[in-house]
Amino acid sequence: MNGIASVVDLRASLADLPTGDDDAAAAIAKRQSRLTKPLGSLGRLEELVAWLGRWQGRGAPRLDDVSVLVFAGNHGVAARGVSAYPASVTAQMVANFEAGGAAINQICKSVGATLRVIPLKLDAPTGDFTQSQAMTEAEFIEAVATGYDAVPASADLLCLGEMGIGNTTSASALAAALLGGGGERWAGRGTGLDDPGMARKREAIDAGLDRHQIHHADPLAACMIFGGRELAAILGATLAARRHRIPVLLDGFVATAAAAPLARLQQGALDHAQVAHCSAEAGHRGLCAELGMRPILDLDMRLGEGSGAALTVSVLRAALACHLGMATFDEAGVDERD
């Protein structure tokens, strides 16, 4: 599979996913049991190193090449007053990313990651899902393919984030379509909605669900109907990473919702991915629980733009440094358990 040119390609790719490398994971577990610490005492740091190795297929994982992709899109539903900010901010923030002035630029520098920002037809917002599908199948596949093709095959770790005024509304509607419930369950305050804005957001989600009668329907159809281009691109990038054996850190609510259709279509399709942090956005904790994914950090962040995913790279670097650099009991002459 060299790319995604159709829904048929996408489904075929999902039906034939690479599995993790059990031998690499076993080699890592064996070394961890010999390092000078009580067994399991580094907790999730140990799990995360084993996860890196399993998906990289390496007994000694690497984080030499950490790639952060931020996809940006505009949303027809933004016209319904569902965001605290005007839609103009999407393109302005893309310019801010390119100028190095956003949070994600600083975090990438701090953790040693390479940032690439990919705007997706910002001057052509998706359709307002309360009135029509957000995307045609062709538009959806084009965005998926853009995400798929953006993944550098040589990356050791991929962080996925997004920017798009109105996209927590899209993500909420998508989560509702996949998992049940409506605006009441899934809508959060996004960039800082007031109460009237929250009412409009819940109404838009419920109107979309009602119009398209989509509950528990095909996950790809749900993404075409509700998801913006940046969500479709994250779906494509998550799939490409699996094919390239690259572990993935999903950022917050929108990125998790964007990848969720893969898990609904194919069990285990997100085994190569972790949710980097639990967003303060209201629906995220429940979404992670539904997917059986436990976020690594929980710092009340709700910025998006890959910020939580990039921040988590520092935890992985420390975890890997312990794994590769610690002495064993034998090397250090430390007594073992009584």
Place this chain on the structure above:
Amino acid sequence: MNGIASVVDLRASLADLPTGDDDAAAAIAKRQSRLTKPLGSLGRLEELVAWLGRWQGRGAPRLDDVSVLVFAGNHGVAARGVSAYPASVTAQMVANFEAGGAAINQICKSVGATLRVIPLKLDAPTGDFTQSQAMTEAEFIEAVATGYDAVPASADLLCLGEMGIGNTTSASALAAALLGGGGERWAGRGTGLDDPGMARKREAIDAGLDRHQIHHADPLAACMIFGGRELAAILGATLAARRHRIPVLLDGFVATAAAAPLARLQQGALDHAQVAHCSAEAGHRGLCAELGMRPILDLDMRLGEGSGAALTVSVLRAALACHLGMATFDEAGVDERD
């Protein structure tokens, strides 16, 4: 106050603590409101930068000089079979720290922190608290002073950790003396105790509490009776950091218990400190709740040796990078809220 030579000195120091710099914190909050992100959307990253600035007394906080101090001690109570490891491991792990082979060495390198390890009379364990006081007043003050004097006045941030076979038993008994409850409430599996070991640990804690009739008594007396030298040193270092206006990251259960007497003696005495991570050690979550402190990370770690505190430095570095490096709305030409 140049040091701590007596309990009188210690109490005098506590009665005259420096307060935080409200102007610095206000300057930080003002800048945060102008940066290109929704207000508050970096969550705890924003809180932590304000906390750094408040205690450093700087509107632009620094993390140029991050110091990790790990104190090590041996415990008479270890002879009661309360640890999965023999007491010989304390000195062996100190040697491992000095040789660069432990987890804390790798994490310090990963996050850019300077490690110093301070063994405290390892060949003279404290008394077994089921039979006598762990320390005399003179021994206690000597350990407090060692910790106090070890703090480099120039540090921008201080991380405090410990090593000592048996010291979760000491910390549990100390927490019980300060906060109520006994072995059932406070004992955890430490480095990996089996069920019979857990029974011995709970019994030792309850026997100590019973012998010394210490519940809710003077916090310093509780530390002399139950605490090891490394706990007393952490208490002293936490106090010195406050006097030098250095923010403190406390590591897990033992470090938090060690600092807890300060909070019991003087309200606000730990305002310059954060609990870096919630340890998997059973009593830690409850101890933090009692102290009104919310750990920053929660990664099932239970290693001690300052590992969780040092790991958290990476989060602070990213938070500070955002604060210092991001563009404002005006600079970036990004529209503000509708």
